[in-house]
Each structure stands twice: as C-alpha cells, then as structure tokens.
Amino acid sequence: MIFDLNGVLVATWEAPTRLRLVILKLGLKDFLSSGASKFIVYIWSFAMRRNFNKKLETIKERTGVHLDSSRIVDQTLCLQNEHFFLEKSEKHVLHNNLNTFFNVFLV
Numbered sequence: 001m002i003f004d005l006n007g008v009l010v011a012t013w014e015a016p017t018r019l020r021l022v023i024l025k026l027g028l029k030d031f032l033s034s035g036a037s038k039f040i041v042y043i044w045s046f047a048m049r050r051n052f053n054k055k056l057e058t059i060k061e062r063t064g065v066h067l068d069s070s071r072i073v074d075q076t077l078c079l080q081n082e083h084f085f086l087e088k089s090e091k092h093v094l095h096n097n098l099n100t101f102f103n104v105f106l107v
Contacts, residue, residue, distance in 0.1 A: 002073075002101075003035075003041065003042070003043050003044065004045070005043050005044065005045040005052055005056075006052075008025070009024075009025060009028060009032075009043070009059065010024055010028075010055055010058070010059065011023040011025065012055070022054070022055050022058045024058075024059065024062055024063070028059070028063060029062075029063035029064070029065060032065040033063075036065060036066075041070040042070065042072075042073055042101075042105070043056070043070050043071070043072050043073065044101075045072075045073070045074055045075070046075050046094050047074060047075060048074050048075055048076075049074040052074070071105060077096075077097055077100045077101055077104065078094040078095060078096060078097055079094065079095045079097045079100075080092035080093065080094050080095075081093055081094075081095065
C-alpha cells in the first residue's frame with residue numbers, strides 16, 4: 001500500500017509565526033493498524049525525508065502505530081517539470097514517478 005503523507009495521512013498547517021501543526025486524519029490509527037499488519041506500507045512525500053521525519057514521529061506518538069518497517073519514499077523519486085510554485089518561485093512542481101517507484105522497490 002502506498003500512502004501520501006501530506007493530505008492523506010496528516011494535514012499540516014503553518015501559522016504566520018512559523019509554528020507548524022500536524023493534524024492526524026480521523027480514523028488514522030485504525031486505518032494504519034489494519035494496513036500495516038496486512039501489507040507492506042510505503043509512505044510517499046514530495047518533501048525530503050529529513051523534512052517529514054517529525055510528521056512520522058507525531059503519527060507514532062499519537063497513534064501508537066509503529067511505521068518503522070515502512071518504506072519511505074521522498075522527493076528523490078519524483079520528477080520535476082518546467083513549472084514553478086506560485087508561493088515559492090524558485091521551487092519546481094514535482095510529480096510522483098510510479099515507473100521509478102516500481103523499478104526501485106518492486107523489481
């Protein structure tokens with residue numbers, strides 16, 4: 001099972017004071033408990049791994065579900081295109097690259 005970290009498992013909100021809130025989705029504990037016990041779990045994010053480790057720790061602390069055996073997929077497997085984000089004009093828009101994912105993890 002592949003889960004997108006932002007928006008699917010958690011929602012994040014950044015306050016003007018740079019305080020970042022990590023909000024767990026409703027039913028996340030039951031969902032992860034059943035999924036992690038039956039499937040190999042991949043967690044995918046457009047961020048670099050060092051930037052979302054805190055979110056994974058928050059999930060672990062609040063749900064008690066250990067995602068240590070999960071495979072973490074960060075932006076190194078994403079494709080960037082020629083478009084840029086409006087909020088950060090120096091940052092390229094990224095796309096999940098499922099071909100690379102399958103070649104790296106499933107072949």
